[in-house]
Amino acid sequence: MIDLHTHTNCSDGTDSPRELVNKAIVQGLDVLGISDHDTTSGWKEATESLRGSLKLALGSEISCLTTDGISVHMLGLLFDPEYAEMQQVLEETRDGRLPRMRKMIEKMRAEGMDISMADVEQAMPAGATMGRPHLADALVAKKIVKSRDEAFVDLLHNESRFYVSHAAPTPAEAIALIRRAGGVSVIAHPFASHRGQILKAEDFSELVAAGLNGIEVDHRDQNPEERAMLRSIAKELDLVVTGSSDYHGTGKLNSLAENHTHREQWEKLESQADARRVVSA
Ligand code: AMP
Ligand code: ZN
Ligand code: FE
Ligand code: FE
Numbered sequence: 001m002i003d004l005h006t007h008t009n010c011s012d013g014t015d016s017p018r019e020l021v022n023k024a025i026v027q028g029l030d031v032l033g034i035s036d037h038d039t040t041s042g043w044k045e046a047t048e049s050l051r052g053s054l055k056l057a058l059g060s061e062i063s064c065l066t067t068d069g070i071s072v073h074m075l076g077l078l079f080d081p082e083y084a085e086m087q088q089v090l091e092e093t094r095d096g097r098l099p100r101m102r103k104m105i106e107k108m109r110a111e112g113m114d115i116s117m118a119d120v121e122q123a124m125p126a127g128a129t130m131g132r133p134h135l136a137d138a139l140v141a142k143k144i145v146k147s148r149d150e151a152f153v154d155l156l157h158n159e160s161r162f163y164v165s166h167a168a169p170t171p172a173e174a175i176a177l178i179r180r181a182g183g184v185s186v187i188a189h190p191f192a193s194h195r196g197q198i199l200k201a202e203d204f205s206e207l208v209a210a211g212l213n214g215i216e217v218d219h220r221d222q223n224p225e226e227r228a229m230l231r232s233i234a235k236e237l238d239l240v241v242t243g244s245s246d247y248h249g250t251g252k253l254n255s256l257a258e259n260h261t262h263r264e265q266w267e268k269l270e271s272q273a274d275a276r277r278v279v280s281a
Pocket of ligand 1: 012037130131132133148149152153248251252
């Protein structure tokens with residue numbers, strides 16, 4: 001089994017990189033992709049925890065914003081972590097998430113909700129990429145909502161009056177950057193329509209021109225019709241098709257490897273990186 005999209009507590013997942021690697025070994029996965037939001041900080045611990053036959057495809061899920069203000073997530077895998085411009089862009093995005101969180105909290109306080117930046121900081125591990133799930137955890141701790149899911153449904157979704165975006169590269173910029181860093185890019189859950197406004201089919205050719213390698217088709221947030229459309233776009237544009245869990249530990253219902261990538265698709269994707277960067281024990 002090959003699962004190329006998971007999160008740890010280096011962003012908004014709840015397992016440490018070591019715990020996630022251990023779970024992947026217990027489940028007998030062949031390849032685990034670790035793709036924390038806008039950071040590579042989990043790579044070292046994941047690599048040090050590796051044993052047996054499991055292989056790691058290390059990466060990051062890079063937050064992007066189109067010029068029309070649509071939120072897009074780009075998986076960058078198998079890039080050179082030392083590539084300075086990549087680390088700079090990831091750091092800028094992480095930095096931009098702080099004023100964004102302050103603005104969201106300000107909007108909630110303006111409606112009388114008892115929530116502060118200190119509450120959010122308390123709800124997250126030090127050094128993690130700060131995101132809405134941590135705000136959700138803080139709202140749970142304050143008994144304002146019962147769960148992360150309820151927080152998103154009622155208050156934190158992309159169309160919510162409390163939602164604020166943060167500065168991020170465009171999808172084409174992120175793809176070009178991933179490529180310059182030697183890696184491969186897979187657009188994450190591009191038709192996950194219930195999250196809010198999404199890309200249109202005609203947006204993909206521009207991304208292919210920028211160097212896009214694959215499309216995440218099998219993902220729980222995409223229904224059979226959306227998956228079928230994506231599969232046909234991938235075929236048309238000769239893109240790799242992936243499936244993944246987007247596992248977040250106990251932070252989401254998604255279970256590890258609930259969707260997976262076929263081996264020949266993985267091999268095609270891996271061959272498009274500029275060096276062999278899959279990590280083995
Ligand atoms: P952010 O990066 O701060 O914009 O937050 C986006 C993150 O929120 C994504 O990684 C999602 O996995 C997470 N998310 C979105 N909807 C939900 C939900 N209903 N329950 C838990 N997490 C969610
Ligand atoms: Zn997440
Ligand atoms: Fe995502
Ligand atoms: Fe994700």
